[in-house]
Amino acid sequence: MRNVRPLRFGIVLLVLALAACGDKQEAKSPSQVLARVNGKEITVHQLNFVLARQPQPVSDETKQKVLEQLVDQELLVQKAEELKLDRDPNVLQALEQSRRQLLAQAAAERVIGKPADPTAEARTKFYNDNPALFSERRIYDFASFSVPAAAAGDKALLATLENAHTAADTEAALKAAGVEYKASRTRRAAEQLPMPLLARISTLQVGDIVSLPDSNGRAVLLQLEESRPAPVSQADAAQAITAYLRNGQTERDARTRLADLRGKAQVEYVNGFAPTATAQAGAAAPAVEAGTGGTAEHLKAGVKGLK
Numbered sequence: 001m002r003n004v005r006p007l008r009f010g011i012v013l014l015v016l017a018l019a020a021c022g023d024k025q026e027a028k029s030p031s032q033v034l035a036r037v038n039g040k041e042i043t044v045h046q047l048n049f050v051l052a053r054q055p056q057p058v059s060d061e062t063k064q065k066v067l068e069q070l071v072d073q074e075l076l077v078q079k080a081e082e083l084k085l086d087r088d089p090n091v092l093q094a095l096e097q098s099r100r101q102l103l104a105q106a107a108a109e110r111v112i113g114k115p116a117d118p119t120a121e122a123r124t125k126f127y128n129d130n131p132a133l134f135s136e137r138r139i140y141d142f143a144s145f146s147v148p149a150a151a152a153g154d155k156a157l158l159a160t161l162e163n164a165h166t167a168a169d170t171e172a173a174l175k176a177a178g179v180e181y182k183a184s185r186t187r188r189a190a191e192q193l194p195m196p197l198l199a200r201i202s203t204l205q206v207g208d209i210v211s212l213p214d215s216n217g218r219a220v221l222l223q224l225e226e227s228r229p230a231p232v233s234q235a236d237a238a239q240a241i242t243a244y245l246r247n248g249q250t251e252r253d254a255r256t257r258l259a260d261l262r263g264k265a266q267v268e269y270v271n272g273f274a275p276t277a278t279a280q281a282g283a284a285a286p287a288v289e290a291g292t293g294g295t296a297e298h299l300k301a302g303v304k305g306l307k
Contacts, residue, residue: 034047035070042071042074046070047063050069108254112250115246115249132190132198133198133232134234136202137190137229137232138190138230139189139190139228140189141224141225141226141227142224142225143167143225144220145171145221145223146181146182146218146220147174147179147181149214149217149218151174154177156177157173161173164223165206167225170209185225191240201222204227205224206224206225209221
């Protein structure tokens with residue numbers, strides 16, 4: 001089996017090179033050329049494309065650093081071409097997938113457009129409706145125990161854990177039950193937890209345990225060791241509230257527009273594939289990077305940061 005990591009690195013380089021060099025047939029004025037790598041030109045347009053994604057303002061030092069990265073990228077792209085990686089079936093498939101994703105994202109941005117700024121009333125309502133994030137915000141310290149999923153569903157073990165008031169008690173219970181586990185500790189502010197998870201965490205008392213799904217047939221037992229108040233005013237939270245409301249509006253718009261596109265399209269499933277209602281709902285906004293839902297996947301994403 002191929003070494004996947006270098007292959008993916010080559011894929012990223014080739015994708016970036018293709019995105020940046022789409023005008024290579026067009027004559028360039030000397031003022032547009034910033035460097036030549038074995039005769040291949042790196043232009044100001046390529047530099048500006050990357051700099052546009054950097055925090056502003058951009059210093060001269062940052063510009064030079066990015067240009068050096070483009071030089072290194074070009075060297076590796078040339079090596080990839082020398083090794084004929086641009087003809088490798090896996091690379092070609094990844095390039096096609098990247099092209100489709102970029103086109104889908106561009107279409108989503110064009111069709112959905114930029115969401116309107118939330119009103120002052122909407123911002124105030126969101127602040128008041130989510131005290132655990134703002135006026136009653138807290139910092140949480142957890143003991144985390146990664147266990148097999150079967151153990152997290154063991155009623156006898158869960159009954160024993162009802163009497164576990166400290167991390168030491170929990171470890172003793174897991175050992176007594178012969179459960180293989182991995183223990184760690186973590187600290188998270190309220191806004192660092194997914195909303196569905198925060199709703200549960202905010203009701204816990206010190207020593208309480210909540211079981212969360214994880215990947216690879218495992219679960220995580222989170223035991224609250226300490227929490228302390230750290231409230232945030234509406235003025236201080238204004239930027240975060242605006243971003244959250246914009247993301248939520250973008251997701252709702254995406255689902256509406258995609259539902260409309262699906263309604264007008266002829267989609268035929270073959271070879272035994274047919275979507276369930278749940279699967280169709282979950283696939284409604286694949287091209288937009290926004291998420292505010294409360295599904296198990298969001299809980300799993302939150303769990304990754306707690307281990």
